[in-house]
Amino acid sequence: MYSERVMEHFRNPRNVGEIEQADGVGEIGNPVCGDMMTFYITVRDNVLADVKFKTFGCGAAIAVSSMVSDMAIGKTLDDAMKITNADVARELGGLPSNKLHCSNLGADALHRAIENYRAKAKEAK
């Protein structure tokens, strides 16, 4: 059902966890719809120095979270904001059509964490 790449990320997800004192946190989904993701980011000089996540969800949701975190680390905030759902699905070697919404969640959660960081930074000024 899933590609080898999806299964590989599902079995060995990268960057699982929380960041204490994270610079930004983004949460999306809820347990009712079956998937929930929380992304934590550390920002250094406008670059994503670290990204961690926690996910409640299916194999696709976990693999997507892992892939998004991997793709985001080291990117500037602007570049990370450009990561699209299609990019994530492509990097994973495709997702079953009924699981494509999972790829939306991953990028959206990351973007929310960045927006959260930017809002906080603005407030601090």
Added chain:
Amino acid sequence: MPDINFDHAAAAPVLDRARAAMQEFLEKEFGNPSSLHQSGERPRQALETARAQVAALVNARPEEIVFTASGSESNNLAVKGLALAQPDKGRHIVVSAIEHASVLESARALARLGFEVTEVPVDGTGTVRPEKLRAAIRPDTVLVSVMHANNEVGTIQNLMELTRTCCSHKVLFHSDGCAAVGRVPVDIAELGVDAYSFAAQSVYGPRGAAALCLRRGVRIRPLVDGGVQERNRRAGTENVAAVAGFGVAAEFCHAHINEWSRHMARLSRRILTELPERLKHVVLTGCQDHRLPGHASMCVEFVEGEAMLLFLDDEGIRAASGSSCTARNLKASHVLLAMGLPHALAQSSLMLTLGRDSTDSDVDYFLDKLPGIVERLRRMSPLYARFQRGEDPYQTRPGQVCEEHEHTTEEN
């Protein structure tokens, strides 16, 4: 790695003796049972032998058995065929809220034809209360359909009590026995049902064969017209090989059901008692007193069903779940929701259906493996993190919109 089938409800191995019985009709005896010439003789005999074997399994008469191709077809035939055969009596039918989709969707199809459908609720154990059924029956009710046992949560209904309710109202009673047959002894006379569906797979027979048992004198409108097969109740050339396999499997099941039942009940009981000792936050689902032997169902809190299934599969254990991610339509189990389980908890469903061939070492292995898998998933679960912080894990916070589950057809 072991290969453990704890998903017998989805697929059970075909008995050697059933496969052997089928062989003849896939090779030399390919004749049509309706033929006048000699090639029809042996297939015709085989059909009638199987009819007697299948009837005996549920204590019916051979002429009361209508062979179909699947449990779903039997359910469709029963619900639609019985409802449509009584145009003078009325156009109201009653089904339970936890029926298999083949019953629920048949009822909805009738609703589109102008029938009224009442779905009787179930209690928290998945049991239909007789008073609820009584309240649903009206003077124009023509059919009640309540499953014998539920495939997802294992609850066995008190059918005798329910059929008595219908009997006093002269309403036909159909029961879907697909989950029950092969796990408990069935006597349709004792149960008091007018129609009863079950499939060959439930008794380790082949796919492509099933039965609708129709009590003598019960009229039905066929869904497949155009032939006199099955006494005008289901047209189409019979699947002789599959039916022959079904017959042999039914006979074998009938001879061994008490022993199978005891064996499976002991193993599933082990899972239901020992798992909560090894793994915290497991909520057992279904009725714990009246449940199918070999059936264990639960919600493992803070983890999602499909993720558990994939990791179990990696360990050589096949299981099932009612979470929305595992369903093709991405909807959480209607059974768990009808029982009043919170939606979020239904996402954590795990269902195990053991078989006659399951062993204590299968159970040991499963009990050893599941806690580690769950722990791994809980470590990455934001719900578990919330729980550990003392927060309500299932609370939906502002801004946490539920993404519309899109049904795109394109593969990315």
